[in-house]
Amino acid sequence: MSSARVFFVGGLLSFRAQFNWLSPWILVPSLMVSPVAQILLFAYVGRAAGVGDDRFFLVGNALNYAAIPCTFAMTFAISGERWAQTLGLVLVTPARRLPLFLGRALPVIVTGWAVAVFGLGVGSLLLGVRLEVAVWPSLLLAVAVTSVSCTSLGLLMGAACLRIRDGATLGNVVFLVLLVFCGTNVALADLPAWMAAVGEWLPLTHGIEAARSVAAGAPLGDVAGPLVRELLTGLAYGVAGLATLGWMERDSRRRATLERM
């Protein structure tokens, strides 16, 4: 019972405590205006250049923007403890680390999912892209899986930020890498082979692929492969993140590293 409460109640409280974008003055421009602007930017670039179609850019960029809250919020939800000097107080509690840190991921996943769905909805209205009612359940599932995998990447970044100093810079770089390597605006098939190979191992790539297929009317069964690959990629990053967190905690007891700024 205690671990369940640490996961759900503790996770939500620490998300509220650490994610400073929850103010409407930051949330609306950064998580509602910006994703729609990015969708429009690439859709109109595509129209002007005569490549792709609006749905391609709509789905790619809406899902890509889920990575913003997923990576940044998860990073802040962990590394923020260091700056608030609450990390020592949290680590000195007997709470199990798995629910303690994974609980923070749940509200992040929901936020990433909501941002992507908002982008899809508003973007489709503004661009006149018709997404049939029947495709939405599968599309929402693909977005959810993608949010999970991006949050797992955020968990690893958060763990790394317990050692490196600038989480925001890391987040910006990772976002650009995801934008370029995951087939957001240029299909993997059109990227150089090495870039496509990198993309295969990143979260988002297979989620975007699955979402594009279901948005075009493919049944869920047809995208089971990419969705499972997306989930497995997320699982790998999540395990790596938790292992890094555990290592950081053990190392901090040996070398007093966690509270160094």
Add this chain to the structure above:
Amino acid sequence: MVARDLRRSFRTTQGRLRRTRSEVEAVRGVSFEIAPGETFGLLGPNGAGKTTTIKMLITLLLPTSGSASVLGMDVVADVRAVRRRIGYVFGGDRGLYDRLSGLDNLRYFAELYGVEPREQQRRIGALLELVGMTGREHERVEGYSRGMRQRLHIARGLLHDPDVVFLDEPSIGIDPVGARELRATIASLKEQGTTVLLTTHYMFEADELCDRIAVIRSGEIVAEGTPEQLKRGVASGRVLEVETYGVPAGVVETLGDLGPVHSVAVEERGQLQVLVLQCDADSEVTQDVLSRLGDVRVGRVSAREPTLEDAYVQLVTQ
């Protein structure tokens, strides 16, 4: 609680291209015992090793060598068991979630300590009452004064009703009224039988609250005993205080050469420097001191019995 020859060193590096490594010994063989229900003070200047010692006892740092146990449990081997039974409070503004309310800060840590939901409500209410914050708990912490933050820290450290509480400079930066209330809170812990390890720079606070005190200097304990024992044993004799204006450092040094004078400390009070001389009990050094001060302008001269602060200053400046 027992600490046996605790040692902790840190490796530091300097430079970017040519990295030079050095090792700093923060704690060098600290040993002490604290009986259940005792309030034990650990006093020492900044950087003496107080916080490092506490961090080893609360399981945040591994000792380089030596051993320590809390309530019979080893701080290296029985980490979770130790964590369940101890509370940790440190001083200063940080260590709270500013965007959450005081109540949510307490709820969060209550969850992490596994306090049952029904018990949480009762316990948080009682602690808010204890630290005088009832009615302010729904406000965000970012709007709290330093004193309120510190009181919230105390409440947070007591949420799970710990058997042992570590208070690392809890009264730092609190106004006199808040500090008095804090002392009353610590005294009430003692009445409840809680074991307390307290570090503070305020000697009157240690004198009032602690059953026993250890003075730590450069990572080593240089004296241990009751406040009375420390006053008697270390600062033997009397204290001469001389107010001066613009006394040169060289003259201060010559005062230490006087036979009955054990130590000389200078307290800066605006334009005034108060020379505090620890002297033999039956000595009469006033005339010698005044003659060595020569042309230095002198204000009030007084003699008094030594305080814990005198004992502390002598111990850490020897």
